[in-house]
Amino acid sequence: MRVVVYGAGQLAQMMYLAGSPLGIDVQAVDVNNDTVVHPVSKTPLEISLAQALEGADALTVEFEHVPERLLEEAAKTNKLMPNIDSILVGADRVREKKLLESMQVANCEHQIVTDLAQLDDCVKQLGSKLILKASRDGYDGYGQWRLSDEADLPELKNALQGLDLQTVPLVVEKMVAFDRELSLIGVRNANGDVRTYPLAENLHHQGQLHVSVAPATNVDDALQAQAHDIFVKLAEGMNYVGVLAVELFQVGDKLLVNELAPRVHNSGHWSQSGAVTSQFENHLRAVCGLPLGDTSAIGPSAMVNIIGCSSFSRDLLSIDGSHLHWYGKSVREKRKMGHINVTTNSYESLGEKLMALSKYLPLEYFPKLVGEATRLKG
Amino acid sequence: MRVVVYGAGQLAQMMYLAGSPLGIDVQAVDVNNDTVVHPVSKTPLEISLAQALEGADALTVEFEHVPERLLEEAAKTNKLMPNIDSILVGADRVREKKLLESMQVANCEHQIVTDLAQLDDCVKQLGSKLILKASRDGYDGYGQWRLSDEADLPELKNALQGLDLQTVPLVVEKMVAFDRELSLIGVRNANGDVRTYPLAENLHHQGQLHVSVAPATNVDDALQAQAHDIFVKLAEGMNYVGVLAVELFQVGDKLLVNELAPRVHNSGHWSQSGAVTSQFENHLRAVCGLPLGDTSAIGPSAMVNIIGCSSFSRDLLSIDGSHLHWYGKSVREKRKMGHINVTTNSYESLGEKLMALSKYLPLEYFPKLVGEATRLKG
Structure with a gap:
């Protein structure tokens, strides 16, 4: 059996090592240049991405930020697991929140912000201790901001001025005093x-x-x-x-x-x-x-x-x-x-x-x- | 770190899989043609055996029947582990028995036979229930014979007639009623x-x-x-x-x-x-x-x-x-x-x-x- 993984980092590498004993050959896709590589050595394999998709029994991902054009191409083969919607949910906090809400799964109180003016309403609704997250491409703490005091709101708005919130909205969450x-x-x-x-x-x-x-x-x-x-x-x-x-x-x-x-x-x-x-x-x-x-x-x-x-x-x-x-x-x-x-x-x-x-x-x-x-x- | 394994079978493959997480790259040598291959895919790597030896931190074996010329070459690098004598002991039952005797490690009563005529003495010394093993290249039951009754000795000698016992002696063991x-x-x-x-x-x-x-x-x-x-x-x-x-x-x-x-x-x-x-x-x-x-x-x-x-x-x-x-x-x-x-x-x-x-x-x-x-x- 053969599995093609989008992404050629350590997760694809560890999948390869886990798959080999099962007789599952894992190939990795470097999504920066659409090349198929060996997941450990990263050496390019002598096949095109199209050939790799053709030869695979299953396609999967090691990270959620795979370019959508690649995911859509993968989805067309009916071999992509998890499915494209699930992957996109992981890549977009707005989709993620909507999914959690639609399934009535408890999550942090939040609002979606597409215009900085909405932040005033956030403070009204959620209080003045907020965490703001870019809905996409946030990873390991990048693209996150905090508000601890309402007095800092103007300064925060200023810092966020350059963002295109229509394209990449913010998810604004009430800071939770979790254990x-x-x-x-x-x-x-x-x-x-x-x-x-x-x-x-x-x-x-x-x-x-x-x-x-x-x-x-x-x-x-x-x-x-x-x-x-x-x-x-x-x-x-x-x-x-x-x-x-x-x-x-x-x-x-x-x-x-x-x-x-x-x-x-x-x-x-x-x-x-x-x-x-x-x-x-x-x-x-x-x-x-x-x-x-x-x-x-x-x-x-x-x-x-x-x-x-x-x-x-x-x-x-x-x-x-x-x-x-x-x-x-x-x-x-x-x-x-x-x-x-x-x-x-x-x-x-x-x-x-x-x-x-x-x-x-x-x-x-x-x-x-x-x-x-x-x-x-x- | 890099380890070169003589032999490109499943043992080298499993060493590769175990080594990768430790940051140890394992390369395998197909001893049939002296090529260096990937231990899992068996794809030839684009280096010569000499280059592989040069680049390795350690050399080892996945089986004892590596051609002696390769082992000697490996030993010269001072990177071969286990040492060549230990490997040769595993490949030759006469050496093995001599080692066990020299270290006074309990093993099966035996005699070394370099001439079929010595078999009569074996029966006298060890009894008529014997197991005969070719001293080299015996593997998984190949190159083994049994004597269960003294009356069958002439027939057994006949079967062994073609062997060159001067070059490959027999180790003749008393059959042990082990638990x-x-x-x-x-x-x-x-x-x-x-x-x-x-x-x-x-x-x-x-x-x-x-x-x-x-x-x-x-x-x-x-x-x-x-x-x-x-x-x-x-x-x-x-x-x-x-x-x-x-x-x-x-x-x-x-x-x-x-x-x-x-x-x-x-x-x-x-x-x-x-x-x-x-x-x-x-x-x-x-x-x-x-x-x-x-x-x-x-x-x-x-x-x-x-x-x-x-x-x-x-x-x-x-x-x-x-x-x-x-x-x-x-x-x-x-x-x-x-x-x-x-x-x-x-x-x-x-x-x-x-x-x-x-x-x-x-x-x-x-x-x-x-x-x-x-x-x-x-």
Whole structure:
């Protein structure tokens, strides 16, 4: 079997590595130049994109910001999974909010703004603590603004002056005093079978994911069931096939959907060694029409992103249960270079191992690590 | 980092897949034509063997029958791990027996035969139940003969008439009434650190491995320690770096070494999902000078070889904890096409899962499966 992935980054790479044992050959499309490349070496393969689409059993994406012309071309083959609407929902916060509203899935109170003058009404309706997000191309904290005090509104409007809000509206959300950020990774195949992973807790810094812990601590059956139900409602409503990531805010015992990612997701990387079946394998199983794999956790896991740095001792592998995933990219500020998964048998041990890990890493790049290690050690 | 593997079969392929996350690029050498190929696609890479050796941080092998001229060339670079003597020991039963004797490691009573006339003395010394093995190029039951009754000796001599025993002597062993076949996979790095996996129990049919169960049932600490001690004695004695597989016969509470394989081994494939660190990752860690990974089992596992058949339902993946490893080779009689790993939390559950697995497979190719499933279910 063959799967073509739009996007040639680390997610396509990890799909390739997960697919190979299943006899699934994964090819990647560099969407900057429409070339088909090997997902690991990035070497161009000697076939055209049209030939790759022709030869594929399934087409999928590693990110939602694939140019629409490519998605439309892919959709015409009837091999694109998830479907184009689901991918576009992930790429456009206005579509996303409308979908959540239409399915009555709890999310943050918000308004769509296509004219700066509407911001006054936002403050009236939602209060003066707001988060403003560009509806498209926002990624990892880019294209986001905050209002903390009504007095700053004129200044904010000024900063936003240059934006073409008719083309790219803003989604303006009431800032939620959430307890923590969680995510649910789940998978659905064309038969309608659904499997969801245990909730992960995600620690962000400057808009980027730094650490995930899965299963998240202090999750009771009701909370996990609530997340599962949200997933099923969304995935069925979208007629979704593949892995879908649902980013959530926990407020008391309620979950609000913050964002959807129609793909394998950074907050599911822990599943590579922490779950019976990784999200990458399950995504491929789903899009290839194979039975879904067990999503149970093997033990408490943490995923630590390596962001913007490449210089650290590989001796961190001396920590039992640690696995390095290095993407082989050139280093750039704020760039995800790789991640480290750690799986063990208790949260206390996980905290100890994260603390041990911190000794091998340049901590200025890992601002969340020691705090989380300390919390888990208890 | 880059590792060049002599041999371009499934073991090199699985090393590549294990290496990629560590940032280790694995290249394979097709020893039939000295070309350097991609270990998965087998596409020739555009470099010569000399260039590959030059660019590699480590050289290793996926099988012991690499032509000696290539091994000698590799050894000259001082990058070959394990060392050439260790590899040659695995390729030659006379060397192997001499090594075991010199290290006083318990093995089967035997004699080296370079002339058919010596067989009479073998019968006198070892008795009339003998197994005769060609000292080189024997693999999976080829090049082996049995004597069960002294009366058949003339007939056997006749059958062996054409062999050049001066060049390829026979190792003649007393047939051992062993209780079962076990194997120990272990790994040693250049610092002398050693990790061994739990013993696996191996079920053979017509000289080929069909099923491994790991950790083997009914292994007490003393037996595991005995195997570990054998491994340490051998690996230290050989100054071995990498994964070494030790095939063993259990006779009562004693272990006899049957055979050594200086490489990752089929009876260690269960470690891909059944151990914290797979044998493939640990081999690469060892030859690259990285810390060794935890060899603990996650739960009881079975590895089922797919031999000589390619037609079966992929719905076997509906069994939770099952993982397919398909090598992508064309089907041939007795050829290893892939394997299925199953990991779960009890031997009883493992037996049930193997029984479930048997429903999806053409059982004429899996003669050991149902019996082992029944035994494990208890």
